[in-house]
Amino acid sequence: MSNKFVAKGLAAALAASVALVPLMAQAGDLVIESWRNDDIDIWNDKIIPAFNEKHPDIHVSFKPTTPTEYNAALNAKLSGGTAGDLIACRPFDASLELYKQGNLVSLNDLPGMDNFSDVAKSAWQTDDGSTTFCVPIASVIHGFIYNKEAFDEVGVEVPKTTEEFFQVLDKIKEDGTYIPMAMGTADQWEAATMGFQNIGPNHWKGEEGRKALIDGSAKFTDKPYVDTFKELARWKDYLPDGFEAISYPDAQNLFSLGRAAIYPAGSWDISLFNKQADFKFGAFPPPPPAGSDTCYISDHTDIGMGLNAHSKNAKDAKVFLEWMTGPDFAQLYSNALPGFFSLSNAKVKIEDPVAQEFVSWRQKCKSTIRNSYQILSRGTPNLENELWNVSAQVINGTLTPEQASEKVEDGLKKWYAPHQK
């Protein structure tokens, strides 16, 4: 054999292997796009291995971006054709738009979709409800997390009504050991999400009020909304000094270091506090005004999973999605991520005590979702962004509750026909 021949043969083999490598890497390689960068360990150590026990030949990788950049990054990747196979779905319009643009496919005929209630699916359906394009994963519940040791020390009980809530805050403030409530307005969204959308449902009677806003029979200038802003404005006195410049991580740290007594929370905060707080903490739902017989909570459909229409591994991706509809995933997800509550009809046993407390409110209170998410954030100015802005300003004291209501209603009236009557 001449040297030349060997060289040629080697070159050919090399070329063939180089050409084959990408093909081999692609088969059964699923990439998940998500904004939950906090969950990367849970996906890599628990969820994906559990899936691989049943489907060892499908390789899955979880590739999250930061929450605030997710929508922009995802849209850019989709239009560039580099997005992953499975796409974490924001609720309502952001995902609906992806479906309309042909980036997500209908999952109506995915086996296992009947494991979810219509309410669970509503966040990822066309307006007429005929097509579902994401598998519902989880919802988050709002409420207040409190430092049990601080409550014992100051000698206060969990408040049952709004009036009691402010009495508790007053007592903690008088005592002076703890910051009564850990929140800031620097990032703006906490004011709207943990403030307005947290305490509001008690004022606007949950779904009833939310639907009335959509059909135009209620306005943001109505009493329930002004009252919500009024209650929010009272928070100012109980927040830490310089709360205008306190960001979300600052507030989390203030609470988990034991310096604050109450923390307006989303249930997703539980896992962080489990890791960081070395004191006992509990949770209570937003207390309704005295004399009202029903309580309402924000139980917001937050995250789903859809299939990229341009995925090269659609078959494997559907296998993964089908697995996600099953009870194994529901059980695993709810317990790996205490505070994200599975939307599946399957019976799920939650072990974390605080997460149990949150989910128990589903039995005694009526659930609703954030009122700005369905339909109402479709125009300019964007209602959700407006709510962030005015809620932060109401707490900062730069807008009165009445001005805030008017500003939001004016913005909505500009483009939304049912509010123009």
Place this chain on the structure above:
Amino acid sequence: MAHSGPMTDWRKAKLPVFAFLAPATLIYTLFMIYPLIDSIRLSFFSATNGGDLAFVGLDNYRTVLSDPDWSHTFWNSFWNNMKFFAVHMLVQNPIGIALAAVLSLPRLKFRNSYRTLIFMPTMLSVVIVGFIWQLILSPVWGVGADILDIVGLKSLFGPWLGKEGSALITLAFISVWQWVGIPMMLIYAALLAIPEDLVDAAIVDGASHFEVFWYIKLPLVLPTVAMVSILTFVGNFNAFDLIYAVKGALAGPNFSTDIMGTLFYRTFFGYQLQLGNPTLGATVASLMFLIILAGVLFYLFVVQRRLSRYQL
């Protein structure tokens, strides 16, 4: 400027000239000029319900400049940008000149250490700068309040980054702190180029150090100062990163820190529940381009021609 070298024989030079220019021209056209023109083209279109683009002429510009919602946001970000620029012009560049003047004093010790230290922040990532300053100024953990306490001025401390009246100015100062090394270096280099005998002659004539700086050095470096100004202008009207890193794309409180870069980002890519609108985003980007272009043209045709240059 007159050509003093030998006359170029163009017939002979043609091939090498084009050969040398071609790579740069190609790359610049592909990655700068083409995207620029394409984004201006995009600004004349609008997405229909089906997702296709339809030509709408100047409608997008009319929306951004005259629709009450958009124009209010646009002009708010424009004026915020002007304030951001003004702080840099009035604070960053004078400090840069002063530092350069001090550095070029003949008897200064540890010159190189100072130069490196002052230039250091420029080399840091904006995200890190934003994070460091947020920590320093934090009302909860920050050392800002403690430092003011040492000099007995703690009462002056406030949540500056969170107040509508002070957030933008605070961010501008952070940006000044980071970038002051650039004007300092450029002007320092220009000062070093001034011949010693000019300075010596002035000192023999009885001028003080300050007079030497004011009457001899400063007029000689004015062309560099003008160039630094136009660089500041372009840089500021393109700014985005620091505001985004510290305040996010919603640039609160109440859009008081919203500059054109953040407005563009929100419009083009969307934010939270607000969906991105590439065509309106391209319109905002084109308007930014026009504003910067106007500034640069003003500099080229009005400022630069009046500057007197001295042959040294």
